[in-house]
Amino acid sequence: MEISAMNACRQVFPESRITTCYFHFAKNIMDKVHRVGLRDYYADRDDTSMYNWIRIFIGSALLPRDLFDERIWPYIERNVPQGRDSAEEVNVRSFATNYIGDYRKNHRKTWDQFDNDGPRTTDHAEGWHNQLRSLFPAVHPQLGLFLKEMRKEVNSQAIRGEELFKGQES
Known part of the structure; x- marks a missing residue:
């Protein structure tokens, strides 16, 4: 859902809960993985650390918020993949801090699917x-x-x- 549409919904229906599409949340994360040059690392069959780390983050949208905050987020922070070389290391650290960290801080409420009794996709x-x-x-x-x-x-x-x-x- 676009930001302008979400803001309009909040203004007209202030008591409503806005939840984004789970499929598009995951797609957005994967698109960013590709854009920042981490696609090959994610797809590496010998080193699955990046793949597992991203999948844990995407899957965390289905877990209760308190479990995410108490257990999953600390795990994600402690287990940021190392990168296979120094350039990749810079990309991974930047992605973890600026993208994954921003998602957690500013958007967790909208992509949280745990209490969503309705459809999780569009x-x-x-x-x-x-x-x-x-x-x-x-x-x-x-x-x-x-x-x-x-x-x-x-x-x-x-x-x-x-x-x-x-x-x-x-």
Whole structure:
């Protein structure tokens, strides 16, 4: 979720809890691993320290906050991988301090999945969006066609909602 959308939600619904998508959290971490030049170290089959360290951090989003703060974060801090050479060591230390440390300090609340009873990914929304895109072959469909197809989709979703409410599965 974009920062501006999260801020708007907080302003309109101050009591709400905003949780980011677990898949995109993990993807964001992995993208950063690649961007800072640690991809080969992460994929090294002989030295799995970087791989394990990153996977522990990503998986920690599924653990209770107090367990993370008391046990997992100290473990992550104590076990930062060494790097296989001096240049890689600099990249690893910078990544650990500036990226992983910043995530913990400033964003832990939004990527915490432990108490999340709802979906942990946005796959359902992305799937529905892809389905909608398949209805319109053009980027800018005619207004009449757009309204007709949207009316059908809204009706279909309303019927599906009623079926689910009644306990029926389609």
